[in-house]
Amino acid sequence: MSDEMMMRLMGDLFPICRSITGEGVRKTLRILQAHIPLIIHEVPSGTSVFDWTVPNEWNIRDAFVSNSKGERVIDFHKHNLHILNYSTPVHTRLNLAELKPHLYTSTEHPDWIPYRTSYYSPNWGFCLAHNDLLKLPEDTYEVVIDSTLEPGFLTYGELSLPGETEDEVIISTHVCHPSMCNDNLSGIVVATALARMLLDKPRRHSYRFIFVPGTIGSITWLARNQDSLYKIRHGLVISNLGDAAGFTYKRTRAGNAVIDRLVEQALAETGTEYRVLDFVPYGYDERQFNSPGIQLPVGAFWRSQHGTYNQYHTSADDLTFVQPHQLQESLQMLATITDILETNRTYLNLKPMGEPQLGKRGLYQSIAGDSNHATLQSALLWVLNFSDGTHDLLAIASKSKLPFRTIAQAAQLLAKTDLLKIHS
Numbered sequence: 001m002s003d004e005m006m007m008r009l010m011g012d013l014f015p016i017c018r019s020i021t022g023e024g025v026r027k028t029l030r031i032l033q034a035h036i037p038l039i040i041h042e043v044p045s046g047t048s049v050f051d052w053t054v055p056n057e058w059n060i061r062d063a064f065v066s067n068s069k070g071e072r073v074i075d076f077h078k079h080n081l082h083i084l085n086y087s088t089p090v091h092t093r094l095n096l097a098e099l100k101p102h103l104y105t106s107t108e109h110p111d112w113i114p115y116r117t118s119y120y121s122p123n124w125g126f127c128l129a130h131n132d133l134l135k136l137p138e139d140t141y142e143v144v145i146d147s148t149l150e151p152g153f154l155t156y157g158e159l160s161l162p163g164e165t166e167d168e169v170i171i172s173t174h175v176c177h178p179s180m181c182n183d184n185l186s187g188i189v190v191a192t193a194l195a196r197m198l199l200d201k202p203r204r205h206s207y208r209f210i211f212v213p214g215t216i217g218s219i220t221w222l223a224r225n226q227d228s229l230y231k232i233r234h235g236l237v238i239s240n241l242g243d244a245a246g247f248t249y250k251r252t253r254a255g256n257a258v259i260d261r262l263v264e265q266a267l268a269e270t271g272t273e274y275r276v277l278d279f280v281p282y283g284y285d286e287r288q289f290n291s292p293g294i295q296l297p298v299g300a301f302w303r304s305q306h307g308t309y310n311q312y313h314t315s316a317d318d319l320t321f322v323q324p325h326q327l328q329e330s331l332q333m334l335a336t337i338t339d340i341l342e343t344n345r346t347y348l349n350l351k352p353m354g355e356p357q358l359g360k361r362g363l364y365q366s367i368a369g370d371s372n373h374a375t376l377q378s379a380l381l382w383v384l385n386f387s388d389g390t391h392d393l394l395a396i397a398s399k400s401k402l403p404f405r406t407i408a409q410a411a412q413l414l415a416k417t418d419l420l421k422i423h424s
């Protein structure tokens with residue numbers, strides 16, 4: 001997808017009031033279906049999923065606080081963030097002191113509306129800019145929240161792209177945040193664009209994309225797919241991919257999975273600034289994939305880390321905070337990661353007794369015209385020496401400090417001769 005297409009998709013999704021259940025998620029996934037053949041799953045409220053239960057479905061039509069003149073001083077239709085997400089229905093009249101415990105603001109960023117939720121303890125409330133709260137005079141206010149919280153469904157989207165092998169790569173992103181771009185529309189848009197890209201390519205791995213509400217969605221997906229989790233060989237949870245920060249990779253719980261080595265190698269080769277973090281049991285849905293009973297090799301890939309930028313979880317995380325070229329750069333980085341995944345193999349040197357004679361097999365001639373021939377010549381020796389069945393190309397790239405693509409090119413050249421064959 002071009003920069004413009006990604007921004008247009010983000011613009012289409014921005015006005016929707018999403019939550020962990022309800023029409024907002026359905027509408028979001030239906031929009032994505034125009035780009036990728038996503039399957040929408042509906043899981044009934046009350047379904048047990050590991051230690052959790054799928055909650056009642058939340059939907060909202062209108063919500064406001066109006067003053068005694070009938071003027072709306074807080075209006076859900078002006079911004080989705082004005083409503084405490086998952087607010088129970090209410091219709092009442094209150095004075096300012098009675099209303100205040102239900103008003104949420106951020107004194108740190110007094111001009112922005114903060115994002116607050118109350119999924120699992122029934123509550124109602126409004127969020128507003130702190131400076132607007134200060135302007136509210138003593139009055140009798142009418143409070144209306146026209147929402148429903150009733151048995152329904154939890155909705156998630158899934159796209160399976162079968163490859164030559166059953167070995168699966170899972171890409172997961174959350175879909176539960178209303179009207180905020182970096183967290184989480186950037187993840188949704190980049191995952192869609194990556195899926196779009198992989199749809200048209202030959203694939204050795206199978207790929208599975210899941211678009212799930214945070215926490216309860218990934219737990220629901222894992223609980224319903226326990227029998228096929230063994231197929232997952234690599235995975236990434238993605239979000240925060242549109243801001244200006246360099247990339248951040250958060251390792252798997254084990255810390256030494258192929259995906260860990262791979263993303264670190266890919267990031268090191270970019271020559272730009274990046275951060276690698278060890279696993280910690282908080283963050284996004286990588287927590288669920290890395291829980292002790294699941295232990296899948298799933299890392300997390302972001303630009304800024306959640307909670308570390310001022311605009312995080314506020315109305316300032318809008319369409320101006322995310323830049324199209326940054327989304328594109330994130331997409332290209334993920335495309336590079338999947339390219340490496342597809343190419344990384346373990347080879348076996350078939351003539352390991354002393355160095356084999358490269359000249360008589362035409363290998364020097366075949367690289368002589370390559371602008372990179374000195375590095376490539378060195379890569380031939382590295383690949384031959386370490387292709388003992390235990391080092392994959394990533395390990396050889398890391399040991400040799402040569403770019404992965406040069407190591408892969410050397411392996412491809414050698415595999416055309418009687419010197420090297422694929423081991424696994």
Ligand code: ZN
Pocket residue numbers: 177183306313
């Ligand atoms: Zn968030």
